[in-house]
Amino acid sequence: MESYRAQIIVACVAIYFVLCIVVGLWAMRKTKSARDFFMAGRDLGIFVTSIAIFSSAMSGFGFVGGPGLVYRMGISSLWIVISTTIGYAICFFLLGKKLREWAVKRDSISLPDVIKARYQSTTAGVLAAVAIVLGVMGYLATQIAAMATVLQSLVSGLTAYGEVSLFACALFSTVLLVFYCVTGGIIASVYTDLIQGVIMMVAAVLVVLTAIWTVDGGLAGISEILVVDDPQSMSPWGSKGMIGCLSWYFVFALGVAGQPQVITKLMMTRRAEDARWTLPATIAGYMVTALLWIVVGLTMRALVISHAHPELANADSAAPDFLQYFTHPILAGIVFAGLFAAIMSTADAFLNIGAAAIVHDIPVAIRGKPVENELKWARIVTVLIGGTAMIFALYSRDMVALLGAFGWGTFAAALVPTVAIGLNWKRATSSAACVAIASSLIVNFSIRAFNFNVPLNIDSGAVALLVSLVLFIGVSLVTSNKPDVAEP
Amino acid sequence: MFDVVRWLLALCLVIGALLLYAAMGFEQARVPSAKHPDFTLSVMEVGGPRSEEDIVRWNEGLVFGIVVIVTLTATLLVGVDSSSPEIRRFRSWILGVGLIYVLTFVAMMLSWREYATDSDRELWGPFPAPVTWMVFGVWLVPGLFTVIYVAGFQKWFVDGKVQTDVCSDVGESTTERTN
Incomplete structure (x- = not known):
């Protein structure tokens, strides 16, 4: 079986791609209106919603970037993982029921819709849409680049196909993504999330067991190797340092409530009461899959340090190398398929959110009414966004990195104050919302564009989030003419 | 009246001030993370001087x-x-859970101080003691907020009239304006 390893892995991925096409076509039959396309008809149950939420957060970054960070920095990046218990709690306490209420009462199909309705402000709605489009473009280009790179490395393993260019892999990835999103909209995305979530929960347990068996003494054996090599990398702060790690904890815990790919799922549930059990199910699912992030990264670091595996060419190869060299080929194939599912479902969610911003939010904000035949235009714009993101991914690598890093911090800084706080606080004003969104764009973009080196590895997203929160609350207190917090 | 958002503003200002203080006061603030001396092909980092200043x-x-x-x-x-x-x-x-959460973090910090200054670094289960506090304490304790959410959901979300209903207020103000 080992001699057919590459073929088995590619076969698993191919089966998954066929499954995606089937899900896309099935979802197309269920998609009859713009509301179906953007909001899954507001008909998702507890299980589907919770898996869709944690799968959106645990994208290619979680399965490739996460173990890579652990390999590179030691324990530091575990602060991102452990922020989820408090992060999702904040998300649900503030938005679990509120966001769905707004979506239903105002017939909103996107976050800028909700922001415009909440603040009675066209400017706030347009600014939110612009922030979302910019963030989406970066995220999407990053996902396409990741998918093309992994696909290229897999196909290159099959000697029959020789060397396949990155352009061909990117084109194939984009066509598949766009087909999948255009046909099925968000319905296809959430059901792929479901497949991905289930695959990854099972695979995470199996991969973690394999990792533990790979090193003598299991997890304790791995820790001992790492402590002897460098005790600090096995302290809570790793190589990032104390203040940098705590700034990550702050921005990732609070920032979840501003990630559109996560919180828009709360607008899609069948009943508001479903939020009650969706929260624990989401956290439990995330915790199981996060084991892969923690254990694979530590195992690869220990294997390289003990010279049981050659040094990695780059940190992001930690998970792919572990799967290629240490796991059973079928398990590797399933996890690679899960990895594509993670990338595709997240990319699909972003294509959808970007299309909603361009086709729905901006025209409604400017003209006061949606475009004619919104569903048709949504599909056309999805194709255009996919094509543009592919060009970014292939020809503007620096810009992709810039926009990708810009995306998460911008979403957190722009949407946590205006959506998470604003929907729960009567005194929030439209001026404050506009100032908060504008400041999030300016601060985040300035730090990235001017390559400003924030001291102590403090996350730039944390700086942007702090600035926008302070401005949002401060400007609201100054500009509000309402009495102090009114009772219902 | 208890306005938690004003407290949030004050806490954000304190965090900003502490970050500024650390960025200006720490000697290692602008020093990049230390590279592992044995591996040069890819970036593997070690604690280095910043970790020494952290303690x-x-x-x-x-x-x-x-x-x-x-x-x-x-x-x-x-x-x-x-x-x-x-x-x-x-x-x-x-x-109450917030207090337990803070105490867990304090326990992790105390454990880390001992780990960083002691040459005998025994494992607690699969990890060194401070990482065990981090993974099984700081990660899991906020799960108690979820327990509160599930237990209190019916009373505080469904029975209504318990949260400030911004949505209805905006609706009313819109109606007034239209009229």
Whole structure:
């Protein structure tokens, strides 16, 4: 079986791609209106919603970037993982029921819709849409680049196909993504999330067991190797340092409530009461899959340090190398398929959110009414966004990195104050919302564009989030003419 | 009246001030992370001088971490900001869990101080003691907020009239304006 390893892995991925096409076509039959396309008809149950939420957060970054960070920095990046218990709690306490209420009462199909309705402000709605489009473009280009790179490395393993260019892999990835999103909209995305979530929960347990068996003494054996090599990398702060790690904890815990790919799922549930059990199910699912992030990264670091595996060419190869060299080929194939599912479902969610911003939010904000035949235009714009993101991914690598890093911090800084706080606080004003969104764009973009080196590895997203929160609350207190917090 | 958002503003200002203080006061603030001496092909990092300064600056890290945790707990309270007696009880539960959360972080910090200064670094289960506190304490303890959410959901979300209904208020003001 080992001699057919590459073929088995590619076969698993191919089966998954066929499954995606089937899900896309099935979802197309269920998609009859713009509301179906953007909001899954507001008909998702507890299980589907919770898996869709944690799968959106645990994208290619979680399965490739996460173990890579652990390999590179030691324990530091575990602060991102452990922020989820408090992060999702904040998300649900503030938005679990509120966001769905707004979506239903105002017939909103996107976050800028909700922001415009909440603040009675066209400017706030347009600014939110612009922030979302910019963030989406970066995220999407990053996902396409990741998918093309992994696909290229897999196909290159099959000697029959020789060397396949990155352009061909990117084109194939984009066509598949766009087909999948255009046909099925968000319905296809959430059901792929479901497949991905289930695959990854099972695979995470199996991969973690394999990792533990790979090193003598299991997890304790791995820790001992790492402590002897460098005790600090096995302290809570790793190589990032104390203040940098705590700034990550702050921005990732609070920032979840501003990630559109996560919180828009709360607008899609069948009943508001479903939020009650969706929260624990989401956290439990995330915790199981996060084991892969923690254990694979530590195992690869220990294997390289003990010279049981050659040094990695780059940190992001930690998970792919572990799967290629240490796991059973079928398990590797399933996890690679899960990895594509993670990338595709997240990319699909972003294509959808970007299309909603361009086709729905901006025209409604400017003209006061949606475009004619919104569903048709949504599909056309999805194709255009996919094509543009592919060009970014292939020809503007620096810009992709810039926009990708810009995306998460911008979403957190722009949407946590205006959506998470604003929907729960009567005194929030439209001026404050506009100032908060504008400041999030300016601060985040300035730090990235001017390559400003924030001291102590403090996350730039944390700086942007702090600035926008302070401005949002401060400007609201100054500009509000309402009495102090009114009772219902 | 208890306005948790004003507290949130104050806490954000404190976090900003602490970050500024650390960025200006730490000697290693602008020093990049140290590279592993044995591996040059890809970037594998080690603790290095920044870790040595971190342990000297233990007090600052403790204060910063506690303020971050208090801020996160205060943000949860924004979602239950009401003066109804029922809700006041939930708020007390949340504050109680917040206190346990802070104490867990303090325990992790104490364990880390011992780990960093002691040459005998025994494992607690699969990890060194401070990482065990981090993974099984700081990660799991906020799960108690979820327990409160599930237990209190019916009373505080479904029975209604318990959260400030911004949605209805905006609806009313829109109607007035239209008329």
